[in-house]
Amino acid sequence: MTDFEGLTALVTGGASGIGRATADLLAARGARVAVLDLDPSGVAGPLRAYTADVTDDTAVRDAVAAAAAGLGGLDVLVNNAGIGAQGTVADNDDAQWHAVLDVNVIGLVRTTRAALPHLRRSAHAAIVNTCSIAATAGLPQRALYSASKGAVLSLTLAMAADHVREGIRVNCVNPGTVDTPWVGRLLAAAPDPAAERAALEARQPTGRLVGAEEVAGAIAYLASPLSGATTGTALAVDGGMQGLRLRQTAPR
Numbered sequence: 458m459t460d461f462e463g464l465t466a467l468v469t470g471g472a473s474g475i476g477r478a479t480a481d482l483l484a485a486r487g488a489r490v491a492v493l494d495l496d497p498s499g500v501a502g503p504l505r506a507y508t509a510d511v512t513d514d515t516a517v518r519d520a521v522a523a524a525a526a527g528l529g530g531l532d533v534l535v536n537n538a539g540i541g542a543q544g545t546v547a548d549n550d551d552a553q554w555h556a557v558l559d560v561n562v563i564g565l566v567r568t569t570r571a572a573l574p575h576l577r578r579s580a581h582a583a584i585v586n587t588c589s590i591a592a593t594a595g596l597p598q599r600a601l602y603s604a605s606k607g608a609v610l611s612l613t614l615a616m617a618a619d620h621v622r623e624g625i626r627v628n629c630v631n632p633g634t635v636d637t638p639w640v641g642r643l644l645a646a647a648p649d650p651a652a653e654r655a656a657l658e659a660r661q662p663t664g665r666l667v668g669a670e671e672v673a674g675a676i677a678y679l680a681s682p683l684s685g686a687t688t689g690t691a692l693a694v695d696g697g698m699q700g701l702r703l704r705q706t707a708p709r
Contacts, residue, residue: 470538511564633695661696
């Protein structure tokens with residue numbers, strides 16, 4: 458497909474995982490793509506790389522401006538940068554709460570704020586936020602992370618309402634557990650990594666983790682001109698976690 462031919466895109470957290478898969482897919486479908494990341498040293502090929510910490514407003518503004526100048530404008534923003542957290546509401550201290558919300562919520566705000574002047578000049582402007590199934594389902598040991606992604610879901614809807622008449626569409630994807638380096642590190646730290654992976658796979662009705670490329674495909678759909686009538690939507694890419702309630706298999 459070449460539905461992104463002539464368009465430009467910026468992907469935050471684009472050096473690995475979902476972000477990298479998204480950047481590669483958009484480029485393969487014709488977009489000129491820039492990646493913004495804490496460490497984009499591994500980014501090569503047709504992708505442009507910019508270094509910024511989304512908790513640093515000045516760095517974000519400078520990187521977004523440089524990316525827009527290098528690409529010749531900005532049509533698509535993918536707000537993918539984020540960090541995880543484990544524990545109940547009693548387990549994370551104030552510093553952890555502030556740190557996660559600063560990246561997952563305010564970081565998204567900073568990047569969008571810097572990109573809006575460029576998006577307003579686009580004939581096809583789209584923002585896609587990476588949210589999570591944690592925004593719509595109660596998951597154990599994910600209180601802080603769930604709160605941050607719940608905010609991303611609500612923020613997506615508010616942004617869609619604020620900017621629809623400017624011609625800027627805003628949507629989000631809600632992945633289930635994705636087979637990314639971050640999840641790999643969580644599994645490696647578990648007392649029994651194999652059992653923990655099996656439990657995560659069993660939680661999703663498809664019986665497997667979601668692939669980063671599958672989430673990238675959903676992001677590309679929402680960002681594409683082909684979905685020009687879609688805004689204010691949360692697209693679940695979760696192996697059926699959100700909507701399916703399967704019966705237990707009867708013992709034989």
